[in-house]
Amino acid sequence: MTNQEIRQLFQDIRVWQQGGKRAPHKPLLLLLAISRAIQGEVTITEYSAIDSPLKSLLQKFGPSSGPASRHYPFWHLGTDFDGTLWQLDGPKEILERPPGKTPTLTELRDLNIRGGLAPKIRERLQRDIRLAAEVIGILLYTHFPATLHEDILAEVEIPARFILPPVHEFDRQEYRRDSTVRQRILKAYNYRCCICNHDLRIADRFVGLEAAHIKWVQMKGPHEIRNGLALCSTHHKMFDYGVFTIDPKAHYVLFSQNANASGPTAEKLLSYHGAPIISPQKDSHRPASAYLEWHRDEVFKKPARGV
Ligand SMILES: [Zn+2]
Structure with a gap:
């Protein structure tokens, strides 16, 4: 995959925006996953490991509807782009469900469903820190005003210098x-x-x-x-x-x-x-x-x- 194709994947994540409603769940979850990758994480993780930081991110930077359906992106990112970007692992009967039949929060937790950046993407971001900075820039500039960028990065523990604004911003x-x-x-x-x-x-x-x-x-x-x-x-x-x-x-x-x-x-x-x-x-x-x-x-x- 070329760098441009990777940038495009992050640009094209499907975000539910009907009627001007905000749905920052996927970008926030991806920022969390990128941060873990940069810090050296080498496997996908159980949902329960990511639930608490995701909840906190949504409470701070999400709409008032809050973190109620916060586990959705963990599941739905796995079906976007046929798993090229996000990989899921767990019991077959859950993984073979149709994409629209989202598991409940309890199922994700109790059945140890694991998910995270697909290994190919994770390894590329780990090797190429410039590409990681570009992808972080894409997620921030596409979904949040500049006033919030530094605070979001601080929350996901990415140093603020790891951000390159996307080219279309210019x-x-x-x-x-x-x-x-x-x-x-x-x-x-x-x-x-x-x-x-x-x-x-x-x-x-x-x-x-x-x-x-x-x-x-x-x-x-x-x-x-x-x-x-x-x-x-x-x-x-x-x-x-x-x-x-x-x-x-x-x-x-x-x-x-x-x-x-x-x-x-x-x-x-x-x-x-x-x-x-x-x-x-x-x-x-x-x-x-x-x-x-x-x-x-x-x-x-x-x-x-x-x-
Ligand atoms: Zn004032």
Whole structure:
């Protein structure tokens, strides 16, 4: 298999994305498996060995629907590409089930079903660390916004330098459209964070001010002002994590009950809860409710604190 064919396999994993719903299970499981391969793992593993880290990853970086069906990708990756990418092993009567008849979590655990990167792929990634870095880049850039990349890598124990952005990220037209819209979003909000008013400058350069997509580009969120917010770096990261969302109609800030902090951080955090965002200069630039609804449903860590 050529390097390009391997990159393509990771690019083409089938992710269930009906109606804009996020399903980050397969990419997160693959990142976990790649990390184990880089660290020298030489066999496929029992499901029970991977259940706990996978659950934790989904709680942090998955949608609020949570880790309920977290074992699905362990099974379904084995049928994608006829087992070229992921190998399964276990009792014949389970392995011979039709692909759609997913074993239960208990069956996977009790019958010692084992799975992992197919040996050919694993060995290639172990031998060629550059290829591994490219594949990690593909999984991250295809499924998650950049604000979360380092944290996901830390969680799966891959050093942050082991990531190479995929080549298509450098598409010239896309690059121009993206950077033009980012500038227009910052201008629309008068160069300040729409939550906390942050507008720090050094000379004429803004420090820690970013244009955020409400509906992620990875989920086909468009590059347009109404899908954007000007946010300071901290609020950008918190927004992409789902620590808070913005009410799609009334545009006030709603923090998650799952977000915890103490002392001054908690005071600061909660002082924005229930407060309206700072509106853009023009009404026509206000965030569109469809994108805010997507964020509330797919990113926000429900439930919200009471207002
Ligand atoms: Zn802010």
